[in-house]
Amino acid sequence: MASLPTLIFLLTTISTVFLLLLRKSRYRRLRLPPGSLGFPLIGETLQLISAYKSENPEPFIDRRVNRYGPIFTTHVFGEPTVFSADPVTNRFILQNEGRLFESSYPGSISNLLGKHSLLLMKGGLHKRMHSLTMSFTNSSIIKNHLLLDIDRLIRLNLDAWSDRVLLMEEAKKITFELTVKQLMSFDPDEWTESLRKEYVLVIEGFFTLPFPLFSTTYRRAIKARTKVAEALSEIVRKRRKESESKNDMLGALLASGDHFPNEEIVDFMLAMLVAGYETTSTIMTLAVKFLTETPQAMAQLKEEHDQIRARSDPEAALEWADYKSMAFTQCVVNETLRVANIISGVFRRAMTDIDIKGYTIPKGWKVFASFRAVHLNPEHFKDARTFNPWRWQNNSEAASPGNVYTPFGGGPRLCPGYELARVVLSIFLHRFVTRFSWVPAEEDKLVFFPTTRTQKRYPILVKRREESRQCIYEK
Numbered sequence: 149m150a151s152l153p154t155l156i157f158l159l160t161t162i163s164t165v166f167l168l169l170l171r172k173s174r175y176r177r178l179r180l181p182p183g184s185l186g187f188p189l190i191g192e193t194l195q196l197i198s199a200y201k202s203e204n205p206e207p208f209i210d211r212r213v214n215r216y217g218p219i220f221t222t223h224v225f226g227e228p229t230v231f232s233a234d235p236v237t238n239r240f241i242l243q244n245e246g247r248l249f250e251s252s253y254p255g256s257i258s259n260l261l262g263k264h265s266l267l268l269m270k271g272g273l274h275k276r277m278h279s280l281t282m283s284f285t286n287s288s289i290i291k292n293h294l295l296l297d298i299d300r301l302i303r304l305n306l307d308a309w310s311d312r313v314l315l316m317e318e319a320k321k322i323t324f325e326l327t328v329k330q331l332m333s334f335d336p337d338e339w340t341e342s343l344r345k346e347y348v349l350v351i352e353g354f355f356t357l358p359f360p361l362f363s364t365t366y367r368r369a370i371k372a373r374t375k376v377a378e379a380l381s382e383i384v385r386k387r388r389k390e391s392e393s394k395n396d397m398l399g400a401l402l403a404s405g406d407h408f409p410n411e412e413i414v415d416f417m418l419a420m421l422v423a424g425y426e427t428t429s430t431i432m433t434l435a436v437k438f439l440t441e442t443p444q445a446m447a448q449l450k451e452e453h454d455q456i457r458a459r460s461d462p463e464a465a466l467e468w469a470d471y472k473s474m475a476f477t478q479c480v481v482n483e484t485l486r487v488a489n490i491i492s493g494v495f496r497r498a499m500t501d502i503d504i505k506g507y508t509i510p511k512g513w514k515v516f517a518s519f520r521a522v523h524l525n526p527e528h529f530k531d532a533r534t535f536n537p538w539r540w541q542n543n544s545e546a547a548s549p550g551n552v553y554t555p556f557g558g559g560p561r562l563c564p565g566y567e568l569a570r571v572v573l574s575i576f577l578h579r580f581v582t583r584f585s586w587v588p589a590e591e592d593k594l595v596f597f598p599t600t601r602t603q604k605r606y607p608i609l610v611k612r613r614e615e616s617r618q619c620i621y622e623k
């Protein structure tokens with residue numbers, strides 16, 4: 149007679165094998181996109197990570213697209229995943245958010261963001277909060293309220309730069325300060341800097357396994373999240389007591405008539421800090437890196453900004469008309485977004501069995517709409533893997549979101565910060581190139597995992613342009 153544990157083991161094994169066979173036969177009937185699920189459990193995760201940790205991750209996608217076509221099946225981060233390198237399919241995925249697909253973030257990110265964050269919201273509430281967020285960041289708000297502070301805070305930061313600068317770190321500091329100002333009207337001081345230090349720990353936790361028992365980074369992130377949330381709650385509580393409302397995002401949330409409880413407001417603010425932080429600061433850094441490596445583009449950009457500077461007092465605040473006259477700068481911003489692909493694509497989960505291009509994506513499967521694969525495909529962009537800002541001259545592609553160019557996503561989750569990010573980048577480039585000349589302090593490599601970044605945070609040696617001019621005259 150078999151013992152009870154042996155019986156349990158046998159029964160569990162038989163039922164697992166039975167379920168696996170059942171699933172396999174269902175998948176066979178469904179006609180899944182072609183591809184390989186790789187090794188058991190880890191699938192093709194290691195191949196993906198090693199490709200994205202290099203300067204040239206493209207072969208990971210290229211090989212599979214050549215073999216299986218632009219929609220293929222893989223198995224990454226513990227789940228079978230349908231990968232789309234096809235712009236029409238990507239558009240279908242983005243547009244059907246909430247109907248056929250829903251956004252899906254790893255456990256670590258969801259826990260740290262908080263359940264009321266816009267990134268995690270679903271359905272009608274998401275729709276309402278998305279449009280509310282858009283109303284805080286649209287062109288007229290930027291033009292009439294935010295521009296002045298963006299320009300002022302960027303200048304304030306640049307005033308302190310000398311000699312060796314870790315550009316990625318400085319860009320992050322600027323982006324954080326700008327978001328805090330837009331959210332709750334605080335100028336940078338000790339309080340904002342200590343908030344930033346805690347907040348950086350939260351971000352670090354995004355890219356670890358969400359198991360407090362095994363990961364010190366994750367434990368630290370959870371603690372930091374609590375501290376940041378407490379600090380923000382305190383601000384919200386104080387604000388509720390003030391009689392006069394302020395002209396910032398917090399003021400708008402409190403006055404909106406939705407009667408949001410404190411916890412929801414805090415989650416919302418935390419998500420806003422997260423969403424624009426790494427993204428905008430990395431693009432600031434990479435725009436400078438790509439320009440440094442493309443001297444002709446650098447010269448043309450400098451000329452554009454020197455002309456704007458010549459029109460008025462260099463220390464006077466920039467105006468909306470100045471921003472609107474930065475035509476070549478927009479080409480540089482578009483091209484940096486295309487080549488760098490800070491958000492290389494988005495994960496979604498199929499809410500039902502979905503038929504697409506002759507294949508079926510089974511209900512519950514993950515889908516990855518790869519923007520990077522489309523942006524770097526020579527079928528859609530000539531010499532796609534070269535930084536060429538001139539391709540955007542007389543090109544309306546950037547103005548029509550949802551086509552092949554989607555650095556800000558699309559559909560109901562289109563990035564609400566798309567215009568704000570452009571303005572911040574343009575003003576930063578203006579102030580940076582008109583004030584400084586620079587050279588890279590060391591060679592630095594671009595990598596793409598866990599996020600797009602340069603390995604050494606792009607150290608540069610800066611010199612004030614007045615000083616460099618003086619040096620030339622002195623010789």
Ligand code: HEM
Nearest residue numbers: 266267423424427428431491494555556557561563565569
């Ligand atoms: C270069 C800078 C930026 C890039 C490349 C970028 C890109 C994106 C992308 C691709 C998405 C869509 C994610 C999805 O579909 O799941 C997104 C969403 C979002 N972005 Fe941005 N973003 C940038 C800057 C900003 C800024 C400055 C803000 C601040 C206002 C912001 C706020 C958000 C928010 C709140 C979402 C979530 C929208 C939702 O789920 O409904 N982003 N961003």
